[in-house]
Amino acid sequence: MKKLIITITMSIIAINSVSAQYHQKAEENPFSLVYDGAITENVKGKVNIYPVIYKLNGIDIAANVYTPANYDASKKYPAITIAHPNGGIKEQTAGLYAQKLAKAGYITITADASYQGASGGEPRHTDKPQFRTEDIHGMADFISQYSGVDTNRIGALGICGGGGYTLKAVQTDKRFKAVATLSLFNTGVVRKNGFLNSQVSTIQERLNQASEAREQETSGGEIMYSGVDGITDEALAKVSTLFYKQGYEYYFRTHTHPNSTFLYTTSSLMDLMSWDATDNIDLIDQPLLMIAGSEAQTLYLTLDAFPKATxxxxxxxxxxxxxxxxxxxWKPEYVSQAVNKLVKFYQANL
Incomplete structure (x- = not known):
């Protein structure tokens, strides 16, 4: 366990000087949005963005609400909640899709997960599936009360890890009338078995580490973390798995944000490793759309979940x-295809 702590600490020290140079987009945008084509000011007659704070189980949740062009609070609009990827925040791809869907006529909301991003909660970077699922219920709570929202036409979209948590949330939350996932990442399965089932042989070892981490936390000791908070250019060049390489480039180079990190409390694994987004997936009776890239190394997770939604x-x-x-x-031609498909899906089902 001490080895784990040292490895992560050294990683943080090594990348601090590197990561600072990549935060320019966030600093330049008044809403700290880092995706291309992001809103820089609210203009009458166009899609607007409204940062909001609301309480969820005693925690402050930071969210952005996007309203369609020529939004009129006296009218009724369909709404969509958007759950961000693991390690991600509302200012990255979740915000991009929120803005695109608002342009198509939907009121959209994307919130930083509890304990993550600009939302409250301690210890920081706690990543437990029950909290992430509750975050989606919380977005529905808030947007249902938002002026102009038709509560009979609320849809859900989850991206990456947010897709897995969205599948779980809509199983019981029937306020959601249609659900879609993009590039599904079933976090519990991957935390248990490893990416592409590469860590099956170390499951018990990692559970022991998680248990020791929780014991240390509860006794007032140092919070232990897994994951990374950045990567040096030298280390990035040596990453051989395309999914991780492109992920590090996205989060720590092209679309970096100071609130975004791949760190999570090691004790979170106690909850994550016994969780599966597809457990009770037969409870989903809403229309379901699952989108993934044909060349995505995570495609196996979508292909596993899809037939189970019977x-x-x-x-x-x-x-x-x-x-x-x-x-x-982020890639325009792929985002365009995904958005067009999502719009057709929500138009048909909301």
Whole structure:
């Protein structure tokens, strides 16, 4: 366990001087949005953004609400909640899709997960599935009260890890009338078995580490973390797995934000490793759309979940030809295909 702590600490020290130079987009945008084409000011007659804070189980949740062009609070609009990826925040790809869907006529909301980003909660970077699922219920709570929202037409979109948590949330939350995932990442399965089932042989070892980390936390000791908070250019060049390489480039180079990190409390693994987004997936009776890149190394997670949704009112698997997981976050031609498919889906089901 001491080795784990040292490895992570050294990683943080090594990247501090590197990461500072990549925060320019966040600093330049008044809403700290880092995606291309992001709103820089609210202009009458166009899509607008409104940062909001609301309480969820005693924690302050930081969210952005996007309203359609020519929004009129006296009218009724369909709404969509958007759950961000693991390690991500509302200012990155979740915000991009929120803005695109608002342009298509939807009121959208994307919130930083509890304990993460600009939202409250201690210890920081706690990443427990029950909290992430509750965050989605909380977005529905808030947006249902927002002026102009038609509560009979609320949809859900989850990206990456947010997709897995969205699948779980809509199983019981029937306020959501249609659900979609993009580049699904079933966090519990991957934390347990490793990416592409590469760590099955170390499950018990890692559970022991998580248990020791919780014991240390509860006794007032140092909070232990897994994951990374950045990467040096030298280390990035040596990453061989495309999913991780492109992910590090996205989060720590092209779309970096000071609130975004891949760190999570090691004790969170006690909850994550016994969790599966597809458990009770037969409870989903809403229309379901699952989108993934045909070249995504995470595609196996979507292909595993899709056939298990046996009671979905309707369901469709849509593959974006040539796209990798991370490219669906930002690459214009792939984002355009995903948005067009999402709009058609929500128009038909909300």
């Amino acid at each position: 009671n979905a009112k309707t369901k469709e698997l849509f593959l974006i030809d040539g796209a990798t997981h991370i490219e669906t976050y």
